[in-house]
Every structure is written in C-alpha cells, then in structure tokens.
Amino acid sequence: MAILEVHNVTMKFGELVACNSISFNVEEGAIVGLIGPNGAGKTTLFNCISGLYKPSGGNIFFNGEEITGLKPYEIARKGAVRTFQVVRPLKDMTVFDNVLVGAFLYSRENRIAFEKAYECLRLCNLEHLKDKIAGELTIGGKKRLEMARALATNPKLLMLDEVMAGLTTTEMKASVEVIQRLRDHGMTIMIIEHVMEGIMPIADKVIVLDGGVKIAEDVPASIVKNEKVIEAYLGTKYSKRYREKKVERTDGGAYT
Amino acid sequence: MVSREKKLKIKDISWLTLVLLLSVLPLIPGFTANSFRMHIMILIMLYASMAQAWNIIGGYCGQVSFGHSVFFGIGAYGAGMAVVTYGGTPWLGIIIGMILAACVAVIISYPCFKLSGHYFAIATFAIVEIFNRGFLVWDWIGGALGLDYPIIEEGLKNFMWHNTKTPYYYLALLIFVLIFSIVRWLEGHRFGYYMRAVRDGQETAESLGVNSTAIKLTAMALSASMAALCGSFFVQYNLRVDPPMVMSLDTSMKFVLVTILGGSGTLAGPLLGAAVLVPLQEYTRAFWGGLGGGVDLIIFGLLIIIIVVKQPAGMIGILQYIQKAFKKTKLQEVK
Structure with missing residues (x-):
C-alpha cells in the first residue's frame, strides 16, 4: 500500500514554477530517494508535503487521507515528520530538550517521552552532548540533532532533507546504518540527498527532479544509467x- | 537520568527553604507589622509575582507583551468594583477579573499573534493606550476619578487590614508561591517545553506537531489571569484605583523590566529582578525623592543600561557566571 501519494503537485511562486505537476507514490516500508541538481524543487516539494507551503495545484494523500493544505503541525500529528536542510535547532534549549519536544508528540507522559528522547539520542550518537546548548553544536551535530528530533516523534513517514551533507565519511556511514535500521523497524523514509554514496546503496526507489519536473523514477541501478x-x-x-x-x-x- | 532528577530535587528543596524563610520573616524584629521594610517585602513579593506572570508569555513563550498593564488593571477593577460599587467582598470580583482578563487576552492576542517579533510588541503598546482612554471616560467604572475604597471592617473576608501589614505580606507571599509553583510545574511538563520550542523556532515547533497558536493563546490567557490576580492584590493594598495608576505603559514596563533584568525565561529571574529593583526604587525614592522629581528614576535607568549592556541574560546570567567561575577554581584545586 502506498503510504504517501502525490498527485500532480504544482507549486508556483509568482511566475516561477518550482514544482510542475509532480506525481509519485511512496510504498509503506520503503526508502525513497529524491535527487536532482540544485534548484530542482526537491525542498519545495518537501515543504508542500509537510504543509509549510500550500501547493498551488494537485493533491497529497497520506495513509489514504488527503493532507493537501493542512497546517504543518496537523500533518506532523498524522505521522509525517520532516527535517530541515538548513538546520533549525531550538538554539537556546539543550540537545536533550530539543529531542524531548519531538518526543512529546509520541507521548505526553513525561516518563515515556523522556525514555523515547534518550533512545533517539543514543541512536543518533548524541548522548554525550545531551546537556549542551543546541546552538553550540557543530554542523554535523546539528544535522544529527535534526534527525534525532524528528525520530523522537515516532513518525510513520520520515522525510530527511540532506541530513548527510557536511558529514565526515564515518559519520555518514553511521547515519546510513541508522536509516537502514529504521527501515527494518518498518518506518517509511524519504531522503533528499546529494551524497550519492549515501543514498544509492540503500534506496528502494529513486525519484529524480530537474527544473521542477520529475524526469525519472526507478530503482537506483537503472537511475544511474x-x-x-x-x-x-x-x-x-x-x-x-x-x-x-x-x-x-x-x-x-x-x-x- | 538519575543526576537530572537529583538536580531537580535540589532545586525544589532550595525553593522550599526560601519560602519557609520568607514565611517566618514577620517574626524577625525589624520587620514589624507596619514598618517600611515590611512594605518593601510586600512590594518585592508583588513585583516578583507580576514579573513571573509576564515571564510565562514573555520569557518562556518569547512573545514580548507591553499590554500586561491592561490585565493588571482589569484585575484591579474587578476587585475594586466588587467592593466600591457593589459593596460586597472583593473575592468574587477577583475571580471575575481573572477570568475576564484571560478572555480579553485571548481576544486581543489572537489577531496580534499573526504579527511576529517587534510588530507584536508594538501592537500591544497600542492596546494599553486604547484601554487607558476607554477606562478614563467610562462612567460606570468611575471614569477618571477612579474608585476610592470606603473604610470597612477589616479581615480576610474583606481582604482589608487597617493597622497591620502582616496579613498583606502573607497574602502576597501566597500569590507569589502560587504563581511560582504554576511556572515550576509548567517548566517540567510538555506545555513548558512547547512554549520554549515556540520561542526558539515557531516553524520548527510546528514541524514537530506543536500547534503554536494554541500554545501562545493558552500561555497568554494564563499569564493575563495571573497578572489580574496581582492587580487585585495591588488595589486591595492601595485602597484606591484610577486608570493611569494601573493601565499605563509605566505599569507595563514594570512587568517587562523586572523580568528582563532578573533573567527572562528562568524561574528565579523574576524574583531576583524584584529583589534588587524594588528596594532600589523605594529607597532612592525615600532618600532622594526630595531632590526634585526623578533622581530615583535616573538611577533606575542607569542600572538598566548597565545590565543590558554588560549582561543581556539578566542578573541570573551574572549568578551563573559566578557559579561557573567558582566551579572552575574548585576543579583546579582538585587537580
């Protein structure tokens, strides 16, 4: 079953068409890569799905329900959570508190939310930094924090916007492992990524955008050809x- | 996890000790029932409570409001009307004032929250002026003449004492403990974390399932009703109210300044701010007030400039700095 269905989504900013009638499905439990050159409309598409932008045309269905034009928090509560390409740490709060805000969507009980937050910190290798102020982290740390925070909400669909950019090779390998482990637990994951070594080996399907248009959708092996x-x-x-x-x-x- | 909980416990114990000390204060000679010192202690408790009420929306939730004197005024008039106009006890008026303040807060903030940052602050400025003028010409509530309390029987029923300040002190302490406990509770629960998330990044918070508008409105309503409670205490202590006394930018600034100077977004900040600013204000007024109006205000202003320039985090920032330095020297000694 497709967990996310995108039908003819168009996003215009004045005369500029950032996304032009894009359609695709994301199957439950899959890892789907979204690639394309700079300015292809990848992040704009993410913003449409996560409710930050209201698409100028088209429909988006999540879990069979229409979510087009809903507010970001409504979509997040339904289980589709995203990270931001330009990291947005809650910069005066500690790393732990950042993740805890996400975890409170998983459960409003303090005890359960605290445990979830610890679990996600461990998973993203941030445990030793938990009492640090989020604004003081390195870029790699902030990227991992974005991921940990989104993970803590226990999403059905996790949308990762360039979480590997700027990471060292070791860090990148670690995040690839984390993503694979999440998929093994049944989470559906969409990834925007420029680092091909990061995405090609793990994606079940890759969608390629260029100039706001979908130009290909296939398994990675065929995409590279x-x-x-x-x-x-x-x-x-x-x-x-x-x-x-x-x-x-x-x-x-x-x-x- | 253990260390975290332990830390919280230590924090709570130190607060309880402080409250205990404050509650036996009137037994100490020098703090006699009618002394100037007692008056200052009452004002400290009142200002700390006001600042803490503002801290909910301004500090934790990050929405700088200059409109809190409106809520303060509504609370004051709630109690005042109950006593002066209807000749009853103030208690029902206090409760009505708190509810009314929360309602007004929601109604006026809903459109204002569509504005962000400085624009929100400017909009709240305008609201104070509107209410101030409105109350000045509104005959039913006494207009520009205000409300003067009649001399009635003293006691808890009438929230009025003539010969002693001690009961006022205890009621102020009660309000202080109530508001601080509410904020302390919020700090450790989901709502408190959500407020801070909205302050630090509204879009990020929304992407994590936080309904930022609902959070801001709830915080505002809570903050406004607490401000109204402080307002009704003020009028019961002062026994007179008129619009410029409560609904003015002056009063609004007190909410903001005490919190920011103490350290906004922290539990101890409002108390710290009040504990330094109130004695300073009252003693300068007492000693130098006669030098021609305004010496107290000049000193007040200078202090604010110094702190804002040197330590933007407020006095709590200075304390944390000292604490850090102390820890460092301790570590070196161990080495």
Missing part, C-alpha cells in the same frame, strides 16, 4: 561527450 538523469547532472554537452567516450571505450574493448 538513465540518460535524462545523466544529462540533468552533467549538462547536454558533457553528457554527449560522456556517451561518445563510452561508445569509444566499448569499441576499443578496454572498458565495458
């Missing part, structure tokens, strides 16, 4: 050259 995608990333000139080189190499028999 998709010509439109290569063109979007490299530009027409270079993708042509790249293709010619590939042909040459196949002819020469040196590469396959």
